Amino acid sequence: MDSFYKNKIARAWWWKIIAIFCLVYTCYYGFIGKVPAMVVLHETIRNLYFHVTMWMAMMLMMLINAIYSIKYLSSLNKYDDLVAEESGKMAMVFSAAGLITGMVWANYTWGAPWTNDPQLNGTAATILMYAAYFILRNAIPDENKKAKIASVYAIFAFVMMFVFIMVIPKMYNSLHPGKGGNPGFNKYDLDSNMRMVFYPAVIGWCLLGTWLMSLNVRIRRIEEITEEN
């Protein structure tokens, strides 16, 4: 019965303290910190700490999803599949947050909540692909078969996520910075003042996502063990 102590990092506190510190720092200095004055964006550039970080956290969750899917295929350990499923769910939470915040931001800077931007459509395709991951999981009643097929699909979905979010938008004209001839944030705008908040913000939101995901995994473990007995 030492299964709970196997994953010590999920029970450790140090990285959760870092997460809280980074988040409080972000929510305070995200408003106080100096930002460059830019046309169109004005003060909304501060959304970089809250909107862009959602996508970073989502991509981390999808990375964990892919890693644990590969791990499951080599180990066939049920626990690895559980982590993959929960990280996929957390990725959906962050994608919803990123999508809604993005629509609010776009409404006030680009004039419409949804523009026909390759980045936006690519993200929508990615979200649908991960929705299909859960539909696939629920469609197969056999536990082992479900985990195996879902793991293979998750690897495919992770690769396609890169194509949809990172590759295709760069080939077409996009309103997003860094795409289709638009200069990226880091070229001129992301000055040292913003970096001081942006990097802790990315770390903070990513760690918060990992924390919530690990909590879900632990609750699922408890559920499974109590059901077995």
Place this chain on the structure above:
Amino acid sequence: MKKTIILSILFLFVLVSAHAQDSNQVEMADALYANGKIYVVATVAAIVITILTAYVILIDRKVTKLEEKINQK
């Protein structure tokens, strides 16, 4: 007469250029920062995130307790 025309044109030019500079200035929420009220917003946001993460800590401790309870069985 010539002098006043040149001076007035110069004055106009200065005025226009000053105005042009004004419109080039990107409008930021400087007033909000000048009177310091933005600190209230930042503090409130920081408090909200603190309380939410504190709640997550409580959930984490609850889960840990449950795990220990099952381990003792």
